[in-house]
Amino acid sequence: MSYTVLWAPAAEAELASIWLAAKDRRPITTASRIADESLGEDPHSQGESREGTSRIMFVRPLALQFEVHPADRIVHVLAVRLMRQRGSNI
16 A cells, blocks of 8 residues: 655755756756655665654765654655765766
């Protein structure tokens, strides 16, 4: 059974900002799509646990903080950050 992935407004705004600032937007688009699909299919096996119910997931070049709510079958993406890489043109 799949989960619904909901992005907090602040996370959506940060993703948009990252995408708009990127020299090459394809990696951002691909990473966000992969994150959405992975979180929707099996969020409990994604990423690493953090304090409380929060988890963090790395899909280069993005890092996403999220929470899983199994009773509601919902994943909330709380924040997204760009992971900078040496020599990257993102």
